[in-house]
Amino acid sequence: MKIRLRLVALALPLALMATVPAAGTSSAARPHDARSAAAPSLNLVVSAVPSAKLRFTHRPGCPVPARDLRLLSMNHWGFDGRLHRGELIVHRRVVKDVTHVFGAMFHARFPIRKMRVMAAYRGNDEAAMADDNTSAFNCRRVTGNPAKLSRHSYGDALDINTVENPYVDAYGTVHPAAGRRHLRRDRPVKGMIRRGDAVTTAMARVGWYWGGRWNHPDYQHFSANGQ
Numbered sequence: 001m002k003i004r005l006r007l008v009a010l011a012l013p014l015a016l017m018a019t020v021p022a023a024g025t026s027s028a029a030r031p032h033d034a035r036s037a038a039a040p041s042l043n044l045v046v047s048a049v050p051s052a053k054l055r056f057t058h059r060p061g062c063p064v065p066a067r068d069l070r071l072l073s074m075n076h077w078g079f080d081g082r083l084h085r086g087e088l089i090v091h092r093r094v095v096k097d098v099t100h101v102f103g104a105m106f107h108a109r110f111p112i113r114k115m116r117v118m119a120a121y122r123g124n125d126e127a128a129m130a131d132d133n134t135s136a137f138n139c140r141r142v143t144g145n146p147a148k149l150s151r152h153s154y155g156d157a158l159d160i161n162t163v164e165n166p167y168v169d170a171y172g173t174v175h176p177a178a179g180r181r182h183l184r185r186d187r188p189v190k191g192m193i194r195r196g197d198a199v200t201t202a203m204a205r206v207g208w209y210w211g212g213r214w215n216h217p218d219y220q221h222f223s224a225n226g227q
Contacts (some may be wrong), residue, residue: 070092098209139152167220209226
């Protein structure tokens with residue numbers, strides 16, 4: 001009987017240690033700590049696009065109605081090696097493709113400088129490129145060729161890390177100007193897209209085309225139909 005009482009007496013303090021929070025720590029904080037300790041993920045959220053995020057980028061006459069567009073909010077790795085939150089607007093029919101691509105990029109820790117919807121730049125493609133922004137939908141004409149409607153107007157084209165992956169138009173002008181130093185593609189540069197890397201491989205897997213292979217290269221550009 002004495003042995004049994006001693007075992008019970010020892011067990012009680014151990015049970016209390018397991019159930020009582022440590023000093024200075026509330027029980028409400030523990031779930032938050034568990035989440036922050038979890039492995040980082042894309043954490044994609046898909047929703048309808050608020051009208052404020054389509055300002056300057058969607059208007060009557062655009063080839064895609066606003067109701068067919070979706071806002072994608074997701075995590076991405078930054079050039080600083082940290083986790084950041086970004087947003088893209090795409091056509092609803094390519095949400096699955098874009099999710100696969102950015103999931104693969106996230107897994108490979110491919111860095112993205114920033115990812116803001118084009119309303120943040122008042123729809124100005126030159127301003128967005130100069131800011132090294134990654135974006136998708138923007139109802140506009142082709143930069144460098146105003147006679148043609150950009151594929152971005154349909155929500156099934158992407159521009160990624162625009163400074164590290166510049167665009168050379170039909171007249172030989174480099175967009176953005178700061179991207180000229182990255183026309184040489186044989187050097188390792190953070191955020192640069194190369195043939196066979198995580199970005200081009202994921203894009204090819206979903207059937208998207210890379211503008212980096214055009215005669216007038218558009219290294220930042222990918223689209224579902226090759227335009």
